[in-house]
Amino acid sequence: MKDVAARAGVGLKTVSRVVNGEPGVTPDTERRVQEAIESLGFRRNDSARVLRKGRTASIGLVLEDLADPFYGPLSRAVEEVARAHGALLINGSSAEDPDREQELALALCARRVDGLIVIPAGHDHRYLEPEIKAGVATVFVDRPAGRIEADTVMSDSFGGARAGVAHLIAHGHRRIAFIGDQPRIHTAVERLRGYRAAMEDAGLEIDDSWVSLGSTAPERVRDAVTSILEAPEPVTAVFAGNNRVTVTVVRLLAGREEPVALVGFDDIELADLLGITVIAQDAAALGRTAAERLFRRLDGVNEEPAQVTLDTVLIPRGSGEIPPPA
Amino acid sequence: MKDVAARAGVGLKTVSRVVNGEPGVTPDTERRVQEAIESLGFRRNDSARVLRKGRTASIGLVLEDLADPFYGPLSRAVEEVARAHGALLINGSSAEDPDREQELALALCARRVDGLIVIPAGHDHRYLEPEIKAGVATVFVDRPAGRIEADTVMSDSFGGARAGVAHLIAHGHRRIAFIGDQPRIHTAVERLRGYRAAMEDAGLEIDDSWVSLGSTAPERVRDAVTSILEAPEPVTAVFAGNNRVTVTVVRLLAGREEPVALVGFDDIELADLLGITVIAQDAAALGRTAAERLFRRLDGVNEEPAQVTLDTVLIPRGSGEIPPPA
DNA sequence: CTGAAAGCGCTAACAT
DNA sequence: ATGTTAGCGCTTTCAG
Numbered sequence A, B: 001m002k003d004v005a006a007r008a009g010v011g012l013k014t015v016s017r018v019v020n021g022e023p024g025v026t027p028d029t030e031r032r033v034q035e036a037i038e039s040l041g042f043r044r045n046d047s048a049r050v051l052r053k054g055r056t057a058s059i060g061l062v063l064e065d066l067a068d069p070f071y072g073p074l075s076r077a078v079e080e081v082a083r084a085h086g087a088l089l090i091n092g093s094s095a096e097d098p099d100r101e102q103e104l105a106l107a108l109c110a111r112r113v114d115g116l117i118v119i120p121a122g123h124d125h126r127y128l129e130p131e132i133k134a135g136v137a138t139v140f141v142d143r144p145a146g147r148i149e150a151d152t153v154m155s156d157s158f159g160g161a162r163a164g165v166a167h168l169i170a171h172g173h174r175r176i177a178f179i180g181d182q183p184r185i186h187t188a189v190e191r192l193r194g195y196r197a198a199m200e201d202a203g204l205e206i207d208d209s210w211v212s213l214g215s216t217a218p219e220r221v222r223d224a225v226t227s228i229l230e231a232p233e234p235v236t237a238v239f240a241g242n243n244r245v246t247v248t249v250v251r252l253l254a255g256r257e258e259p260v261a262l263v264g265f266d267d268i269e270l271a272d273l274l275g276i277t278v279i280a281q282d283a284a285a286l287g288r289t290a291a292e293r294l295f296r297r298l299d300g301v302n303e304e305p306a307q308v309t310l311d312t313v314l315i316p317r318g319s320g321e322i323p324p325p326a
Numbered sequence C: 001c002t003g004a005a006a007g008c009g010c011t012a013a014c015a016t
Numbered sequence D: 001a002t003g004t005t006a007g008c009g010c011t012t013t014c015a016g
Helices: A002-008 A012-019 A027-040 A046-053 A071-084 A098-110 A126-133 A157-170 A186-201 A218-229 A243-254 A283-298 B002-008 B012-019 B027-040 B046-053 B071-084 B098-110 B126-133 B157-170 B186-201 B218-229 B243-254 B283-298
Strands: A058-063 A088-093 A115-118 A137-141 A151-155 A176-180 A211-213 A237-240 A261-265 A277-280 A307-310 A313-315 B058-063 B088-093 B115-118 B137-141 B151-155 B176-180 B211-213 B237-240 B261-265 B277-280 B307-310 B313-315
Touching (some): A002 A012, A002 A027, A012 A027, A046 B046, A058 A071, A071 A088, A071 A283, A071 B071, A071 B088, A088 B071, A098 A126, A115 A283, A126 A137, A137 A283, A151 A157, A151 A283, A157 A237, A157 A261, A157 A277, A157 A313, A176 A186, A186 A211, A218 A243, A237 A243, A243 A261, A283 A307, B002 B012, B012 B027, B058 B071, B071 B088, B071 B283, B088 B098, B151 B283, B157 B176, B157 B186, B157 B261, B157 B277, B176 B218, B176 B243, B186 B211, B283 B307
Parallel strands (some): A058 A088, A058 A115, A137 A151, A176 A211, A176 A237, A261 A277, B058 B115, B115 B137, B176 B237, B237 B261, B261 B277
Antiparallel strands (some): A277 A313, B277 B313
């Protein structure tokens, strides 16, 4: 910038004005400055600008796994909103590890992102308190924040699971398994709660052996489902707690003789062709809503932290409408 | 930091040393400084650090669509490598728009990312020349750079498509359609070239009506496939140019009486269950290789820009082994 | 309309 | 082992 000023024969501030499109520069000087910029290949150093202005025009997104198809549309929606506000997106995966989540979130804060969208892996977010106090707008998505008050945007896991299980019950099932993610994950527990509620609504007893929470690794899910289906009095239907579980269960059921009904939480690509009935949540809406909340805060709106819950939709495609064997 | 120094009763540099884990500080003073840091809730401002050090410990990733499942594993692999090098990932989608690609890439450069990984949307990357000269390590992935010399990591689109089409021919097909992405996309053209080569290898003539390049929007693909299949002498097999095309074609073929063979470029989740034969590329390896190259450059290795090509794998699952009607 | 000087928070280089 | 000084490249403030 100094060089540009020298070359154009003007003061530093004038260059700054031109670069930022501020008023108060003669068209003529502006042209000279532009020429100098071109010929020097100058490009403003945003780091310095940030240091001075205090705002980075970037937001951080901490998610669980960049490669999980569920987060694709979510990230994209966040990006879209960020872009509309002239902000860039910095993101990383926590891999479901609370320490890594914290490390990432704090690294983003050290970069002075203006805001933070977090899909929590851990249950204690007090480490973010100083940052939030220091002005980093923060919104939690998909799962609630732990031990702090903060904006949260989630899907209705409880209601969705309840509706899904009720659907199976309506189709005649009485013995229904629930295979979910690890119990430390909030949505897993909520969905299990929904399952229990639906069973209770119908006056059905749950056998403990029908319920299995744990890693979504294919082997674990396979073992769980197999042992449930191979019991003396096997279940006739399975409710799968999320997209990864569903995929594994579908593979498993495909190899069996007797049909087993299935409803899965989360929609999956090509689920229509495979006839998989699902409870779909709108990942893009989740991201969009969170990002919009974030930028509203950045624009100075000062409301109480709120919990927003988005509805899920039951999409019947066949697997959930299979009746129990006669 | 100043405040911390004051509170701990030490000099500025001592605090800096503690914060950065540099040697030359008594355990005792270190403790005092740590206490001051804690009680003040201090966190280093990386913007200032960047300004001073010239390195941001962050890299930019410009891809085409954050939500495309193909880019999930790729981004994740890049993130993994970045993380191993202590760098953060800033990313954005070009939405296949060259102007947006440029805007994004330059915005990232203005943030002074150390390196840039670009999945090109455009064909002229001379706009990056000053940046590269200024030291921004740059690697192109999935498609080649336009009008500049640069590292490039790609899958073998030509060879993959050729093998896929040869597979169909080996199963008896003579009339094979090619449905691909827009002709301005390098991989689309390469795959078409592979198709032509395989046909020529087998001494087969191609009817122009069998080939259709264009948007991957479901409507466009549907129209293209329908018109090809409804011709007087329809094709007996389809080669789909990428994951999005494949998905639409599968949906379409599912609704038909007479079986049509299909091989698709790119693997898809659940393709195994649907029995879709594909040419799989290793998206994670693409990202990993690119990122590793990038960091090798950042570590000062100075080699000539190279073009790396990764092999694809044919995965037979049924759809590609359907023989033509007798 | 334009410019000079101060300083954002940090680190490198050089004292002490 | 610790402190002091200068300056990274920009914007803000205030003076011309």
